[in-house]
Amino acid sequence: MIISKDDVQKVANLARIELNQEELNLFSGQLESVLEFIEKLKKADVSSIQPMSHILDIQWFDCAHHGNVLRADVLRESLPNALALKNAPESLKGHFRVPKVIE
Amino acid sequence: MYETVIGLEVHVQLKTRTKAFCGCLNEFGSGANTRTCPVCLGFPGSLPVLNEMAFEHGMKVALALNCQIQNFTKFDRKNYFYPDLPKNYQISQYDLPLALDGGLKIKINPSATLRIDGERSRTIKDKEKTIPVKRVHLEEDAGKLIHEGQDSLVDYNRAGVPLLEIVTEPMINSPDEAYEYLSELKAILKYLEVSDCDMEKGSLRCDANISLRLPGEKKLGTKTELKNMNSFKAVREALHYEIKRQAGILESGQRIIQETLLWDEALSRTVAMRSKEEAMDYRYFPEPDLPGFVLSEEKIRAVKDNLPELPQALKQRFIRDYGLSDYDVEILAQEKQVADYFEACFKVYPRAKSISNWLIGPISYELNSRNLDIQSLGLKPPELTALISFVDQEKISNLSAKEVLTERLNSKNTIEEIIKEKDLLQIRDSGELSAIIDAVLGANQKSVQDYLSGKTGAMMFLVGQAMRQSKGKANPKIAQEMLKERLKNA
Numbered sequence: 001m002i003i004s005k006d007d008v009q010k011v012a013n014l015a016r017i018e019l020n021q022e023e024l025n026l027f028s029g030q031l032e033s034v035l036e037f038i039e040k041l042k043k044a045d046v047s048s049i050q051p052m053s054h055i056l057d058i059q060w061f062d063c064a065h066h067g068n069v070l071r072a073d074v075l076r077e078s079l080p081n082a083l084a085l086k087n088a089p090e091s092l093k094g095h096f097r098v099p100k101v102i103e
Numbered sequence: 104m105y106e107t108v109i110g111l112e113v114h115v116q117l118k119t120r121t122k123a124f125c126g127c128l129n130e131f132g133s134g135a136n137t138r139t140c141p142v143c144l145g146f147p148g149s150l151p152v153l154n155e156m157a158f159e160h161g162m163k164v165a166l167a168l169n170c171q172i173q174n175f176t177k178f179d180r181k182n183y184f185y186p187d188l189p190k191n192y193q194i195s196q197y198d199l200p201l202a203l204d205g206g207l208k209i210k211i212n213p214s215a216t217l218r219i220d221g222e223r224s225r226t227i228k229d230k231e232k233t234i235p236v237k238r239v240h241l242e243e244d245a246g247k248l249i250h251e252g253q254d255s256l257v258d259y260n261r262a263g264v265p266l267l268e269i270v271t272e273p274m275i276n277s278p279d280e281a282y283e284y285l286s287e288l289k290a291i292l293k294y295l296e297v298s299d300c301d302m303e304k305g306s307l308r309c310d311a312n313i314s315l316r317l318p319g320e321k322k323l324g325t326k327t328e329l330k331n332m333n334s335f336k337a338v339r340e341a342l343h344y345e346i347k348r349q350a351g352i353l354e355s356g357q358r359i360i361q362e363t364l365l366w367d368e369a370l371s372r373t374v375a376m377r378s379k380e381e382a383m384d385y386r387y388f389p390e391p392d393l394p395g396f397v398l399s400e401e402k403i404r405a406v407k408d409n410l411p412e413l414p415q416a417l418k419q420r421f422i423r424d425y426g427l428s429d430y431d432v433e434i435l436a437q438e439k440q441v442a443d444y445f446e447a448c449f450k451v452y453p454r455a456k457s458i459s460n461w462l463i464g465p466i467s468y469e470l471n472s473r474n475l476d477i478q479s480l481g482l483k484p485p486e487l488t489a490l491i492s493f494v495d496q497e498k499i500s501n502l503s504a505k506e507v508l509t510e511r512l513n514s515k516n517t518i519e520e521i522i523k524e525k526d527l528l529q530i531r532d533s534g535e536l537s538a539i540i541d542a543v544l545g546a547n548q549k550s551v552q553d554y555l556s557g558k559t560g561a562m563m564f565l566v567g568q569a570m571r572q573s574k575g576k577a578n579p580k581i582a583q584e585m586l587k588e589r590l591k592n593a
Contacts, residue, residue: 014384016184053177053199053389068396073119073156076126076140084139084259094135095249095256098186102250 002035003028105315105353107346108323109281110273111338113288114266115298116244116306117160123243123265124151124194124393131304135258143263145190150392153178157241157265158396160297161201162406164267165239167291167413170205172403177395178241181385186257187245195268197387199395200240206233207291208415209283234284235272242266267297273312273323278342285309285335290414294439302334309338314359315349324349325359329373332366341366345373417442425455434463440477444484452488454495461491465505469512482512490518497578498528529578536569536577540585543568554590562586 125142179197314324364373
C-alpha cells in the first residue's frame with residue numbers, strides 16, 4: 001500500500017470533501033493505482049530533461065517580451081455590486097454573507 | 104543572558120492602478136464589492152494575467168535590496184479554505200520566487216545618534232550591519248471580513264491586490280535592529296514609489312518570528328510567531344515583551360511552545376491565537392493558469408539602471424553637497440517629499456542649514472499638528488525661503504517668523520502681507536530706536552547705575568525693557584549695541 005485510508009481521509013478533509021465508507025474504499029483503490037503509476041514514472045531516466053512547471057514552455061516563445069505573458073496596468077470595468085453578488089447564496093449590505101468565522 | 108534571534112516577514116501592497124491579475128481598480132474606500140470581476144472573484148473559466156506594473160515594482164524592490172532576480176520565476180497555488188479567499192487558493196510563489204539572497208544595511212545604534220544634538224552626532228560613528236533578505240516574492244491579497252452578529256460579511260475589493268512579500272533570514276538580534284530594518288525598508292519602498300506603506304491602512308504589514316538561545320549555541324531555539332502589530336513601535340514592543348516572556352519560561356526550565364501569538368496593543372502583551380486542530384497544509388502546486396516568466400540579464404539591467412536615488416545614497420549626497428550634519432540628513436531623508444522640498448528651497452535660496460532648521464523645526468511642527476504631508480501643506484518653496492530670508496537678514500525675529508508661518512497656513516495672505524499687517528518688521532532704524540533707548544534709560548536709573556558700577560547683568564534687563572517698550576519689534580542686537588554705546592559716553 002502506498003496510500004493509507006487515513007491519508008485519503010486527510011486529503012479529503014483538506015479539500016472539504018465528505019466521503020462515506022464506500023467512497024473511501026473506492027477512491028483509496030483509485031488513488032493507489034494512480035500512485036503506482038507515479039512509482040513507475042519515477043524510474044524513468046529524466047537526467048537530460050529540464051523540470052517543467054507549466055505545459056507551455058515559455059522559453060519557446062521568442063518575442064519582444066521574451067515570451068512573458070503580461071497585462072498592461074490598464075483599468076477594465078468591474079462588475080456592478082448587484083451582479084457580483086448575484087450567485088451568492090446570501091448577501092447583506094453589499095457584502096457576501098457567510099456563517100461567522102473568527103480565527 | 105540569551106541571544107535573541109528575529110526574522111521579519113513584511114507584506115506590502117503595491118501601488119498599481121489595477122489589481123495583480125485583473126483590470127479591477129486597486130483602491131480602497133469604494134463601496135463593498137464594487138471593484139471585482141470574474142477573475143478576482145474566482146469564477147470558473149476566468150483566467151488571471153499578471154500586471155506588468157506589479158511585476159516591475161517587484162523587480163525594483165528586489166534590486167534595491169540587492170537581491171538576485173531569478174532568471175526564471177513562476178507562480179504557485181497556496182491552498183486553504185477561508186471566506187476571504189474566493190478561489191480557495193492564493194496565487195503566490197513557492198519554490199521559484201522572483202528574487203533571492205539580498206540584504207539591507209542598517210545602522211545599529213541610530214537612536215543614540217538622534218537623541219543628542221546635531222553637531223555632536225558627527226563624532227559618533229554608527230556601526231553598520233547588513234540584514235540578509237532571504238527572498239522577495241509576488242502574491243495577491245485576500246478580501247476583507249467584517250464580523251457582525253452571527254454573520255461574517257465579505258468584501259472582495261482587496262482580493263487580488265498585488266502584494267510583495269519580503270522575508271529576512273533570522274539574523275536580526277534585537278527589537279531595535281528590527282525597528283531600524285523596518286524604517287530603512289519603508290524608506291526604500293517610498294523612494295521607489297511602489298507603495299504607500301501605511302500600516303494603519305494595512306498597505307504594509309509585518310509578522311515576526313522570534314527565538315532565544317544561549318550565546319555560542321548554533322542551533323536555533325523554538326520560535327514563536329508574532330502577528331497583529333499595527334506600527335513599527337508595536338513591533339518593537341511586542342518583541343521586547345516576547346523576549347521577556349520566553350526568557351522567563353526558559354529560566355524556569357520549561358520549554359517554549361511553537362505557536363502564533365497576537366500582539367494586544369491595549370494590554371501590551373501577546374495572546375496565544377487559538378491553535379488550529381491540524382497544522383496548516385497548503386499543498387502548494389504550480390499555478391496552471393499562469394505560464395512562467397523569463398527574465399533576461401538585459402531586462403534586469405534595464406530596471407536596475409532606472410532605479411531612482413535611494414535613501415542611503417541621498418543621505419550621503421546631502422552631507423557631501425550641502426554640508427549638513429548626519430542628524431539633519433537623517434530627518435530630512437525620512438520622507439522623499441521633504442528631501443525634494445529641501446532641494447527646491449535650496450535652488451532659490453542656497454542656505455542649507457537655515458532651510459534644514461526650518462524644515463526640521465517649524466515646518467515639521469506644522470505638518471504634525473495639521474496631520475498633513477509637505478505637498479498638501481500648500482506652501483511653495485519660494486514662500487518658505489522668503490520667510491527664512493526675513494529672519495536671516497534679521498528683519499523679523501525667529502519667534503515672529505513662526506507666527507507668520509502659522510498665519511500664512513491659516514489664511515491666503517502672502518508672507519509679506521502678514522508681516523506688514525502684523526507690523527512685525529524689527530526696528531533697525533537708529534533714529535526710531537533712539538527714542539526708545541532714551542525712554543528706557545530715563546525710566547531705569549537704578550539699572551543704569553548698576554551697569555556703570557560693573558554689574559554687567561543689568562544690561563540684559565535694559566535690553567529686555569527696550570524690547571518691551573518696542574512691543575518686541577526692536578532688534579535686540581542693535582538695541583544692545585546702542586545701549587552700550589550710550590552708557591559708554593555717560
